Amino acid sequence: MEALDRGVVSVHTDSGNLVSWRWLATDPDDVSFNVYRAGTKVNSSPVTGSTNWFHSGAPSQADYTVRAVVGGVEQADSVHAVQFRTGYKDVPISPPAGGTTPDGVAYTYEANDASVGDLDGDGALDFVLKWNPTNAKDNSQSGYTGNTVIDGIKLDGTRLWRIDLGRNIRSGAHYTQFQVYDYDGDGRAEVAMKTADATVDGTGATIGSASADYRNSSGYVLSGPEYLTMFNGLTGAAMATVDYVPARGTVSSWGDSYGNRVDRFLAGTAYLDGARPSLIMARGYYTRTVIAAWDWRGGAFTRRWTFDTNSSTNTGKGYDGQGSHSLSIGDVDSDGKDEIVYGAMAVDDNGAGLWTTKTGHGDAQHLGDLDPANPGLEYFKVSESTSQPAELYIDPANGQILWQLASCGCDNGRGVAGDIYAGNDGAEVWSASDSYIRDEAGATKGREPSSVNFLSWWDGDTTRELLDGTHIDKYGTSADTRLLTGSDVHSNNSTKATPSLSGDILGDWREEVVWPTTDNTALRIYSTPYETTTRITTLLHDSQYRTALAWQNTAYNQPPHPSFFIGNGMATAPRPLIYTP
Template identity: 50%
Template structure:
């Protein structure tokens, strides 16, 4: 059992958030599930165990568990670890320092007290010059007593990993890079990727990605626009002037930027190259790699379209020809180099809504580098039907090895990125030649799986039986397969085992089935190469959630306890899978969660409703589900609705739908302007903090002109007219947009070139925004929202409580 507390301090090396593990056997089992060796150290009242959790040859990550095996409560603990030649790059869940060749970890106030049998843990990542340089425990101390082990110069490691660097990148403190990762100060990794700032290693609660600087340079009419990332752990709202950025053209410093993370170089040319260095306390840190200048405001990513096909004779639509178009996309750092890749779903032209009969072509998932190199292709096979509600794939680094994985529902006949049929878990003995489709194309029998694929190769890493299974089809609300196969998915920082927040801040995989009637969600961890179910929520055991789901779900920490809840339409599911609240206003087609009402604390949920006997929309407290404002009952099916700050003169966000007129204040509910031209997607694009409207293949200002259009591009999902992806992929905090070209021969990744004086850390280091990116492409695609307000009159954002791996 884990009981966790959250603590925040301003000091960069004090770790934010920790947990007490009351059931030591749970922790020991978890550590034993990881790759690598373990070293126990016992005696004098404390037991400690060090386990290597990931190992990539040039470095490793380790976790240390401390258990009070004595008869009295301890009020502090201290662990000394022999580094044996390795260099620490980051740590979490303890206050750490390096003395000589040893890492000293001291409990914080939040995890110092251990009752008899209780445990705590901390972790760290480090670099090494060889695979034999692995840590050993030297001593563990509590209340003046200690257990010591003789120092060892090396330890062999039995683990193997194909991943790149773990947390903190491949540079260690004072070694080949700085404490922040490869390319840190004092070393030779000047242009290395990952953290590369040379500043203090991030040590907060949530596990976020170890990104590079993301520099982008674009030729514009009056020079070259340059943008770059501020990392979340670099940001300090109390001392914003403590960090600035040097901009280099062709290796020569041309500017020091203090108020933003972009710059217009009026003397730049099409052949110029650019790099950026953070300047912390007046000291220049590591340089980012130099990047070339784009000739236009988009990057073209060539694609490899799958071959066309025809449906088989056993189908009612036998002989139907189909071809492929690029569809929804997501992103993650698949190979651990600090840059994002694109994971793309290919849909056949005969993809179906669940209400429509007919066999479909298979669905493919591709992984692409931004230069168009295809890393792999997963063929989901004939037993996964094509359509917006079937294949929900989730991309994130679930095991903390520094490289993202891809989780998705699979079946017999699925081939991984190496071209091999699934062979793990229940898939080891299945029949991959079986065709479980009925004549109408529905797959209502046969095995169902959840599989995790490796980011770098697409190889199958783990497969388990999909839970919740379909069971009796009619129990979901119809007997032909419409409602049983409505799936949603996301990553989330949930609580473990339903007992409180998980202070490791490690991400879980959420897989959901059903929302019109029965609704189910399961949370899974992927650690040590194994998928383990954390919890399961099922409206069959809590009917208040029946029929409350939407065509999307999002996650957010609505009660500020360091773990994220699941906003499942009109309901909020607690981070441990138990009931939190519901408005009982029923199903809807859109869902938005952020800080929309600035005059009250916490987050709000905006949702339109399909049932004409219910209010057209409502905005409610995300934590209590108390309705703040709601629309009229008109008898209409309100299929579109959006909440965002698009009007500076109105405090907080505005909201609008396709069935009610006007632009409404989320705070007062009053009409404050004309109804926007679209109620679809959103994007931060121009120089101010207001959000722009995104619909089809254009970006427009509210009550203004078109800012970007692409006549050679196409949107996705029919009348939904959604992009492949919007996310903060490159440059400063504003978002990029990815569309497919009309013939699906390439994707286009567009970036803004408007210079702004607003400086915000990359939105990908806001845990809420980053997790909403993982669910953006599921069901009816929804734009992501951060945990704080960006818009007119915004306050300084809070510092994110994160560490990176």
């Protein structure tokens, strides 16, 4: 996993600065810390019970470093703190130039989904940002779109490269799923995504034919070659390109003839061998599903396996038509290797079908340690079909449905799982069609929250907060309380109202949220201003959480969950054993 720096942040409030930093998996269990301002220690004794410290009365521009204390010996200075002088940190970004489609429609660009990875190997996370044209389309909508553009950006706003996916990759939430991860263990993240003829990499080189135009009169791309490309995270150069698996073949074989279901793509990253990450690229979920697992080693792609619901091994077993608008990845059977939970079914680490509930497609799902009293992971999902259960709570080791709610007679389009209420042990689950939060047994435990969207560990306790649109709320038994309203920012993906990224990317284990500014000239990062007495290893070193950050941008974005329970009454958080370059 990544060899990270301390990720120190200083968040200014009316009464001083909250300084927080990472407890790395590579640190000793008993490490403590000293906090320095401009070279002068400001804490009276080493910090042991958390990885944050509040400096009362300090100005916003105060410069901080942190020094670990190991065996009574103080270590070298950390990197200097990233300063959140106004409560947030802006990363400058530059929108691509707009254009006009062949049918005369003008478009501009909006910052959309983002991911993180150490692109240059300096120990700090960098951003990879997707720019969507304002005429991006859902697959069900006809019409031309502008090109999708991907930028690699450092925290200071330095743009490392820009990739233009070209006219033969349609723009929209279901078309481009990009993965940012260090797949070969060289200490620098790579960037993988689907490409086509006329894609231009970060060095200006064109993939395939620069003049090819496969768009039909409805704006769909239903012919021409399809590729998978691995890009250099530092330069944006295309390092290798192979045929995308699976090929589209006959468009109608995916469920319709006009180009909707054939181009439903999902992507992720998984530790299929329990040690090194593999790239997961998939196509289809309404009818046929194909999932391809790729290794990137020594500058080349190798396909590890392909799972196809139409294969002789899988056909007729109920794996088809089970995918959701996203996926989840984790070690569901406790064998030390990751599985892919693909909506209402799962695929084992070796590419074999693991189980299927045969309950069909859904819009949201959550895989995590939702019930700390039960060993392993739990899985919660919602269903779109009016003939299927509205909510399902599943044992992901074998697909057993532990409880379910009867169909709502509707498309239950939203569902969430997380410990938002300290009055109940374990996580709560709720959905758009339900009026309550429920526990691990399906019993009602309180009123429904104000939102059914994202989650964020934001304040000082271990229950999780509600992230929706451009605000964060804390659940209460009678009403929710607003903790944060983003200033001059916008959410993404229409009614999904998701941030560009949310997760533990800086500071201690609590989660940052990243929104684009309303004028799309900056990524505005918010980090918690609240102190905590809880000490947890950076979630970036929990492989399930880290891979969840990688797949968060996939289709209908979902929040990340670690492999262990964080919530009210939690046990001491485990210390992950990892290897770094």
